[in-house]
Amino acid sequence: MHALALLAACVTVVGAIMVITRRVAVHAVLYLVVTLLALATVLVMLGASFAAMLEIIIYAGAIMVLFVFVIMMLNLGQPDSAREKEWLRPRAWLGPGVLATIVCAELLYCTSPLSGAAPVPAAITVHDVGADLFGRYVLVVELVSYLLLAGLVSAFYIGRNRAGGR
Amino acid sequence: MLAFSFNDTLLVATVLFSIGLAGVLVRRNMVFMLMSLDIMLNAAALVFVGAGARWHDATGQVMFVLILALAAVETAVGLAIIVCLHARGRPTLDADTGNLLRG
């Protein structure tokens, strides 16, 4: 079992690295799907099968399809690829790489390993999540629904066809 | 079934977060920036789920659902902006030219 866990974690990380280094947007999207699927496996191994399902259905399913649609609409071609190569020269990686490495090191240092035996874990079922979601956190769910509504309205506003505009 | 310890989860999440951060900082194409942001959000969500499993609390997955909603909104608005900019004759989607042209 542990081998599968190691494999899933490795695929996740490698997939993420591939996402940020691809020159062609569609390749990146495919790698991102792979990353998300591997992440779903990790979630299953954490006992969160409901979260894993959501990850696959909503993230890898819906949001990624959105990306694919937009990339199709944008119709990026050969010159874009060349330009991406130009933008991705090794020098451009220097600053961000250093910054990200420092953040990573500091985070790892801060989250020093928890000692002591972990309590015997048990899977958290959909039932628990639903009871919490609509019991304790019902106000938060309302707020999130407002957030979704606001996102919907603003996406509609931004994307509307402005006849006679600039 | 539960093969991951919390420490492993934190490690994976930290690495994922840093990769996403590097992606946001290094890519000039806004589509890639959005994808990197999604990676970062996923890393945060992973920590929540891991903590929920560690202390056996459903709150972790509740937070995961909320982050999912947030990611959906963020992606929708971001892609709408990208499409809008592209339609106005900004074919390169270079985030650095956002200050030069009035969209």
Place this chain on the structure above:
Amino acid sequence: MAEILLPLLVLCPLAASLVVFISAGRMGARAIGTVACAGVGISAVLSIILSVMLLSGPVAGGLQVTLWPWMRVAGLSADIAFTLDRISMVMVLVVTIVGLLIHVYAAGYMRDDPGIARFFGCMTLFVAAMLVLVLASDLLCLFIGWEGVGLCSYLLIGFWYDDPANTSAARKAFYMTRMGDVALLCGLLLLACATGSLRIGSVLASVADGRLPASGVNVAAAFILVGALAKSAQIPFQAWLPDAMAGPTPTSALIHAATMVTAGVYLIARVHDLFAMAAPVMALTAVLGALTLLMGACTALVQSDLKRILAWSTISQLGYMFLALGCGVWQAALFHLMTHAFFKALLFLTAGAVIMRAGHEQDIFRLGGLRRAMPGLTAAFVAGASALAGLPLVTAGFYSKEMILSGVWHVHFGLAREWTLSGHPLWGIALLGAFLTALYIFRCVFIVFCGKAGTRAAGRTSRLMGIPLVCLSVLSLFGGVIEMPDTLPSLHLFSALLDPGTPLSHADEPVWLVLAGALAPLAGLGVAWVLWGRPSPVMREIPGQAGVIRPARTGRGMDVLYDRVFVQPFRLLAWLTRLDIPGHAITGTGRLTRAASAGILGVRAGLLDMLAMRATGTARWAGHLPGLFQNGRVRWYAAWIAGGLCAGLAMAVLS
């Protein structure tokens, strides 16, 4: 019975608003006006019935209706609940009755406007929101009404949205009141955290018990005060109200008289027990009110736009109310609120009719001699003006202003141990304000209605518009006799109505106090007559100062600040030195005063120039540094965020 009537009071205008909105375009102007007036009218009738029930009948102790629980989370619960007690009863009566009169007038005034459905939908919604605000028994429920009032004022000020000036005025009003709303929300959250409830009764009870620390009470009261200041257009938020004139005139009347700006006064009166525990905030309220009333009166004196004069006079009168609130005589503040609602609605509606008939001319210097063309409107305007000025005995404004003045005279602010502040200087300011009030409003009366004819008046005032004017004239002349000073036939119906337990009684009030309050408006009237009223008035326009006054009329933003801080006192000085000497004596000393005021103006200009140079220099220097960071590149911003994360984590690691 009463439990059903109370929600209906709010539901009627709301239903009328919905009907008008939904039927937009499919109903005639007359039908729309009828529906709106009916909604507010039923509400007015209900409010009268409920008041009778409250005062004499079955629900004497106050009425409490919980409609439904709004939210229940740990540590906080909020209901949609209405309370009718004596304070809210007075407000409900004012809002519905004055609102009804304004609606009837508006049905005539807006008859030919294509957007009449939108207009009446917003107006009735405005009344409904104000009723929610007034009746709410929960501060969070009150906040709903508070925001609803803000929204409706935005919609109505920008009613003629074709003109960018109107929409920008609407936005300005919205933004400025929004700042106050944030402060109010902060105050409410503080109270909610401290007491676990936002029900007004329980909050006030726990404050009175001393369960809250004094600092907490002070901070919460200060936040609520900021919210009220923004809503009521007091210093430093006064700038939005004059611009709110962009809306149709009935809107201005509604905003100024019945709904919007009175909300701040009502809120503080509602939580007066909280303010009574916060002495510094009370003193601040009183001082800001006094400053505002003086500033509003001074500015109204140099305006030339009829509606703007009235707007500044509203700010000034609200200053009186805040002064009264700050001095703890909230009964007087509510009394003045009521009489002010009557006469300010009357003034605005009359001004609207005058402007309409004079071909949409708002400049008082181009109007003139309208006395002969429209005698009825003149009588109504003079009635309103006398009430605003507070001419003794015959007007409502006199009694309410007198009540405030005597309350201010008796107050002592106990700011700290061994350090009390007497209210006498504030009384002096209020008296000066009364003089200036009479001066500016009768300046307006004499210039517009007397003198030589200006624009030609056309048309007639329709009966629909006339009836509300008559009603309001009667109310603003005789609505004040229910409360009289002790030296007159001592009558305290209003304060007994509000607070039967502790009647305000100033038995030791000296006679000269009332006499001073009565003479100040008369003096103002006399000076106004000398300056603008006589057949050959001393001044139609202030000679040679047009260049100074213009920035005051059009000034915005920084100009306004400069205007308030530097120009006004200098101009007042120059104005006094030049004009205090009436008529014939002016020739003798004219040269001297002219030289003096030229000197003052020169100093002023030099000072302003110097300040402006210093300010721009500093701003440029200070703006250079952040400019490096604000380069508009998203990735750089992200990098700064990541850098901040690095630094924060490093601090966490190293410490």
